[in-house]
Amino acid sequence: MGTIYAVANQKGGVGKTTTAVNLAACIAEAGYETLLLDIDPQANATVGVGLDKRLEPSVYELLSGEATIEQVVVPTSVAHLWVAPASPDLAGANVELPRIPGSERRLREALRGVRDRYAFTLLDCPPSLGPLTVNALVAADRVLVPVQAEYFALEGLAGLLDTLKLIQRELNPRLSISGMVVTMYDARTRLAQDVQNEVRTHFPDLVFDTVVPRNVRVGEAPSFGKPVIHHDPHSAGAAAYFELAKEVAARG
Ligand SMILES: Nc1ncnc2c1ncn2[C@@H]1O[C@H](COP(=O)(O)OP(=O)(O)OP(=O)(O)O)[C@@H](O)[C@H]1O
């Protein structure tokens, strides 16, 4: 039985896509069948693994019921890593979904049976708590929250946790928090250290030990359409994502 993780934080640019892509690649590298599902109209995860964001059918057709997950999933150049690509059309789903009663469960229904094929499924969410993220949280077993080691990092986390509680209560009782991961950590700055300490003080049980450093190789890997472990396997970023993958798997 596989596990579905939503990588979510309504704050933009905190490392959701980077974490989803690189965690998925590390898990696949360990030999597990892994599905990366891109539910963000920006389609950064799709492009980040070297695919075109105009592929059809995409997660848009999956949500609108025009395609099945089998039809949407495509292989990547990474062994054991599969992608359900996003397309800019997904922006339309933000408007269309709320008009359909019960649309919060669309993705969950579309992913029925996915656990039999993939040990790990990662959902890369857009930077909002709108209908697409709600669909991901209803479909998921666990939420992984990247937190950027910058000022304002904690802002919005309380709201995110409130949303998670609401979804647990109303729509998805099995949802739990896998953990929070500090990203883009620059050890040379006092600010990054302070932010890390603050996040750990506020959420002592939730924050993973692994901290993802700010690393040029991580930042440039998407422009080569590759996860960092293939772009530069010896980089500090690749090492961090391997460690994070171990921690995530160990938490179950
Ligand atoms: N550890 C890192 N080191 C260097 N650059 C990074 C790192 N993590 C992320 N970045 C860069 O920071 C930017 C934002 O990261 P990313 O796209 O993963 O955030 P996001 O939360 O998915 O953004 P959005 O909210 O727009 O979806 C990207 O340009 C990415 O390449």
Ligand SMILES: [Mg+2]
């Ligand atoms: Mg993103």
